[in-house]
Amino acid sequence: MTKINPQRIYGNFVSGVALDVHTLSSTYMGVNEYGHEVYDTARSEVGDLLYRLKYRSDRDAGNEIARVAAAYIAGSKAKFDVLVPVPPSGVRALQPVIYVANAIAAAVPLPVADCVTTTRATEQLKGVTDRDRRKELLAGLHAIDASKTEGRNILLFDDLFRSGSTLNAITDLLMGEGKAASVRVLTITKTRSNS
Numbered sequence: 446m447t448k449i450n451p452q453r454i455y456g457n458f459v460s461g462v463a464l465d466v467h468t469l470s471s472t473y474m475g476v477n478e479y480g481h482e483v484y485d486t487a488r489s490e491v492g493d494l495l496y497r498l499k500y501r502s503d504r505d506a507g508n509e510i511a512r513v514a515a516a517y518i519a520g521s522k523a524k525f526d527v528l529v530p531v532p533p534s535g536v537r538a539l540q541p542v543i544y545v546a547n548a549i550a551a552a553v554p555l556p557v558a559d560c561v562t563t564t565r566a567t568e569q570l571k572g573v574t575d576r577d578r579r580k581e582l583l584a585g586l587h588a589i590d591a592s593k594t595e596g597r598n599i600l601l602f603d604d605l606f607r608s609g610s611t612l613n614a615i616t617d618l619l620m621g622e623g624k625a626a627s628v629r630v631l632t633i634t635k636t637r638s639n640s
Contacts, residue, residue: 447490447513452635456609458616461630463606464514466637467492492634495541495604502539510633511548517631518600519553524629525600527558527593531615534563545633546602555600560593560623561615576608583614594623601628606635 454461466489474483488496491513497506518525530546543559550557563586599619603612612630619625 447494447509449491449513449517450489451517454606454609454630454632454635456613456616456630458601458612458628458630461606461612461632462517463632463635464510464517465489465491465634467495467605467634468637489634495633498539498541498544499537499604502537504539504544507539507541507544508548511545511552514545514631514633515549515552518549522553522555524598524627525555526597526626528553528555528600528602529558529561529594529615529619531601531603531611532559532561532563532587542602542604545604549602558590558593560590561618562588562590564588576610580610583610587615587618589618589623591623594619594625596624596626599623599625599628601630603630603632604634606630606632 449464450466452463452466454463469487469489469492471484471486474485477483491510494506494510497503498510528546528550530542533540533542546557549555565586601612601615601619606612612632616628616630619628
Protein backbone atom coordinates (compact mmCIF):
# COMPACT_ATOMS: atom_id res chain seq x y z
CA MET A 446 0.00 0.00 0.00
CA THR A 447 1.23 3.48 -0.89
CA LYS A 448 2.32 5.42 2.16
CA ILE A 449 0.92 8.92 2.63
CA ASN A 450 1.71 11.69 5.08
CA PRO A 451 -1.32 14.03 5.04
CA GLN A 452 -0.42 17.73 5.10
CA ARG A 453 -2.82 20.47 6.18
CA ILE A 454 -3.30 23.16 3.53
CA TYR A 455 -4.84 26.55 4.18
CA GLY A 456 -7.06 28.87 2.22
CA ASN A 457 -10.53 30.38 2.22
CA PHE A 458 -12.12 26.91 2.27
CA VAL A 459 -13.42 25.14 5.41
CA SER A 460 -10.47 22.74 5.50
CA GLY A 461 -7.87 21.32 3.19
CA VAL A 462 -5.50 18.37 3.00
CA ALA A 463 -2.78 17.21 0.61
CA LEU A 464 -2.04 13.49 0.78
CA ASP A 465 1.71 14.25 1.04
CA VAL A 466 4.43 16.64 -0.06
CA HIS A 467 5.40 16.29 -3.71
CA THR A 468 9.19 16.25 -3.42
CA LEU A 469 11.40 15.26 -0.52
CA SER A 470 14.54 16.86 -1.98
CA SER A 471 15.83 18.31 -5.23
CA THR A 472 19.51 18.84 -6.01
CA TYR A 473 20.66 20.97 -8.94
CA MET A 474 22.91 18.91 -11.23
CA GLY A 475 23.69 21.44 -13.96
CA VAL A 476 22.55 21.99 -17.54
CA ASN A 477 22.08 19.18 -20.06
CA GLU A 478 23.07 19.14 -23.74
CA TYR A 479 19.73 20.77 -24.66
CA GLY A 480 20.28 23.73 -22.34
CA HIS A 481 17.75 22.55 -19.73
CA GLU A 482 18.47 22.62 -16.02
CA VAL A 483 18.70 19.12 -14.55
CA TYR A 484 17.81 18.14 -10.97
CA ASP A 485 18.17 14.95 -8.98
CA THR A 486 14.73 14.81 -7.37
CA ALA A 487 13.48 12.49 -4.66
CA ARG A 488 9.67 12.36 -4.46
CA SER A 489 7.26 11.04 -1.86
CA GLU A 490 5.52 7.79 -2.85
CA VAL A 491 2.35 9.60 -3.89
CA GLY A 492 4.46 12.35 -5.51
CA ASP A 493 6.14 9.73 -7.66
CA LEU A 494 2.75 8.28 -8.62
CA LEU A 495 1.55 11.76 -9.63
CA TYR A 496 4.72 12.34 -11.68
CA ARG A 497 4.16 9.03 -13.51
CA LEU A 498 0.51 9.88 -14.17
CA LYS A 499 1.18 13.43 -15.42
CA TYR A 500 4.30 12.88 -17.48
CA ARG A 501 4.02 9.24 -18.55
CA SER A 502 0.21 8.87 -18.71
CA ASP A 503 0.53 5.91 -16.33
CA ARG A 504 -3.07 4.91 -15.56
CA ASP A 505 -1.94 2.36 -12.97
CA ALA A 506 -0.33 5.21 -11.03
CA GLY A 507 -3.57 7.20 -11.30
CA ASN A 508 -5.60 4.23 -10.08
CA GLU A 509 -3.32 3.83 -7.06
CA ILE A 510 -3.62 7.53 -6.22
CA ALA A 511 -7.41 7.22 -6.42
CA ARG A 512 -7.40 4.11 -4.22
CA VAL A 513 -5.34 5.83 -1.52
CA ALA A 514 -7.35 9.07 -1.74
CA ALA A 515 -10.67 7.22 -1.58
CA ALA A 516 -9.52 5.29 1.49
CA TYR A 517 -8.40 8.55 3.10
CA ILE A 518 -11.72 10.40 2.60
CA ALA A 519 -14.05 7.41 3.14
CA GLY A 520 -14.52 8.22 6.82
CA SER A 521 -15.43 11.83 6.02
CA LYS A 522 -17.83 11.06 3.18
CA ALA A 523 -20.78 12.51 5.09
CA LYS A 524 -19.19 15.99 4.82
CA PHE A 525 -19.40 16.02 0.98
CA ASP A 526 -22.30 15.92 -1.45
CA VAL A 527 -20.26 16.17 -4.62
CA LEU A 528 -16.65 16.09 -5.85
CA VAL A 529 -15.65 19.00 -8.08
CA PRO A 530 -12.38 18.66 -10.03
CA VAL A 531 -10.34 21.76 -10.83
CA PRO A 532 -10.41 22.17 -14.63
CA PRO A 533 -7.15 21.40 -16.46
CA SER A 534 -4.83 24.32 -17.19
CA GLY A 535 -3.33 22.68 -20.26
CA VAL A 536 -4.00 20.04 -22.88
CA ARG A 537 -2.90 16.47 -22.17
CA ALA A 538 -3.92 13.15 -23.68
CA LEU A 539 -4.79 12.01 -20.15
CA GLN A 540 -5.98 14.75 -17.78
CA PRO A 541 -4.67 13.72 -14.33
CA VAL A 542 -7.16 15.64 -12.17
CA ILE A 543 -10.20 14.48 -14.14
CA TYR A 544 -8.96 10.88 -14.33
CA VAL A 545 -8.25 10.61 -10.59
CA ALA A 546 -11.41 12.53 -9.58
CA ASN A 547 -13.60 10.08 -11.50
CA ALA A 548 -11.77 7.09 -10.01
CA ILE A 549 -12.07 8.48 -6.45
CA ALA A 550 -15.76 9.20 -6.96
CA ALA A 551 -16.40 5.67 -8.25
CA ALA A 552 -14.62 4.14 -5.24
CA VAL A 553 -16.21 6.22 -2.46
CA PRO A 554 -18.94 6.53 -4.15
CA LEU A 555 -19.56 10.24 -4.65
CA PRO A 556 -21.02 12.10 -7.65
CA VAL A 557 -18.63 14.20 -9.76
CA ALA A 558 -19.74 17.61 -11.00
CA ASP A 559 -17.71 19.00 -13.89
CA CYS A 560 -19.28 22.37 -13.17
CA VAL A 561 -16.23 24.65 -13.14
CA THR A 562 -14.89 25.58 -16.57
CA THR A 563 -12.23 27.94 -17.86
CA THR A 564 -13.31 30.98 -19.83
CA ARG A 565 -10.09 31.43 -21.80
CA ALA A 566 -6.67 29.96 -22.38
CA THR A 567 -4.00 31.09 -19.95
CA GLU A 568 -0.44 30.25 -19.07
CA GLN A 569 0.10 27.56 -16.45
CA LEU A 570 0.31 29.11 -13.01
CA LYS A 571 2.97 26.74 -11.69
CA GLY A 572 5.69 28.87 -13.30
CA VAL A 573 4.28 32.19 -12.05
CA THR A 574 5.71 33.09 -8.65
CA ASP A 575 4.56 36.72 -8.43
CA ARG A 576 1.31 36.74 -6.38
CA ASP A 577 -0.09 39.83 -8.13
CA ARG A 578 0.53 38.26 -11.55
CA ARG A 579 -1.18 35.03 -10.42
CA LYS A 580 -4.17 37.03 -9.19
CA GLU A 581 -4.32 38.88 -12.51
CA LEU A 582 -4.23 35.61 -14.48
CA LEU A 583 -6.98 34.09 -12.30
CA ALA A 584 -9.36 37.08 -12.55
CA GLY A 585 -12.42 35.90 -14.47
CA LEU A 586 -10.67 32.70 -15.56
CA HIS A 587 -13.37 30.34 -14.27
CA ALA A 588 -17.12 30.06 -14.75
CA ILE A 589 -19.57 27.87 -12.83
CA ASP A 590 -22.79 25.98 -13.42
CA ALA A 591 -24.53 26.81 -10.13
CA SER A 592 -27.30 24.27 -10.77
CA LYS A 593 -24.79 21.58 -9.75
CA THR A 594 -23.47 23.34 -6.63
CA GLU A 595 -26.23 25.39 -5.00
CA GLY A 596 -26.74 24.31 -1.40
CA ARG A 597 -24.24 21.48 -1.73
CA ASN A 598 -21.16 20.59 0.31
CA ILE A 599 -18.26 20.47 -2.13
CA LEU A 600 -15.04 18.47 -2.10
CA LEU A 601 -12.83 20.49 -4.45
CA PHE A 602 -10.06 18.31 -5.91
CA ASP A 603 -6.73 19.22 -7.53
CA ASP A 604 -3.41 17.50 -8.14
CA LEU A 605 -0.92 19.95 -6.62
CA PHE A 606 -1.17 22.68 -3.98
CA ARG A 607 1.42 25.42 -4.31
CA SER A 608 0.22 28.86 -3.23
CA GLY A 609 -3.49 28.09 -3.10
CA SER A 610 -4.35 30.89 -5.56
CA THR A 611 -6.37 28.68 -7.92
CA LEU A 612 -8.18 26.84 -5.13
CA ASN A 613 -9.01 30.12 -3.36
CA ALA A 614 -10.34 31.67 -6.60
CA ILE A 615 -12.52 28.62 -7.32
CA THR A 616 -13.72 28.48 -3.70
CA ASP A 617 -14.80 32.14 -3.98
CA LEU A 618 -16.68 31.26 -7.17
CA LEU A 619 -18.31 28.16 -5.62
CA MET A 620 -19.42 30.03 -2.50
CA GLY A 621 -20.49 33.17 -4.41
CA GLU A 622 -22.08 32.50 -7.80
CA GLY A 623 -22.23 28.75 -7.12
CA LYS A 624 -24.10 29.24 -3.81
CA ALA A 625 -22.41 26.17 -2.31
CA ALA A 626 -23.04 25.36 1.36
CA SER A 627 -19.36 24.64 2.00
CA VAL A 628 -16.07 23.88 0.26
CA ARG A 629 -13.38 21.51 1.49
CA VAL A 630 -10.23 20.76 -0.51
CA LEU A 631 -8.23 17.63 -1.26
CA THR A 632 -5.05 17.64 -3.32
CA ILE A 633 -2.74 14.78 -4.18
CA THR A 634 0.43 16.61 -3.17
CA LYS A 635 1.74 19.98 -2.05
CA THR A 636 5.01 21.72 -2.72
CA ARG A 637 7.50 22.11 0.11
CA SER A 638 7.25 25.91 -0.20
CA ASN A 639 4.14 27.90 -0.99
CA SER A 640 5.58 30.61 -3.23
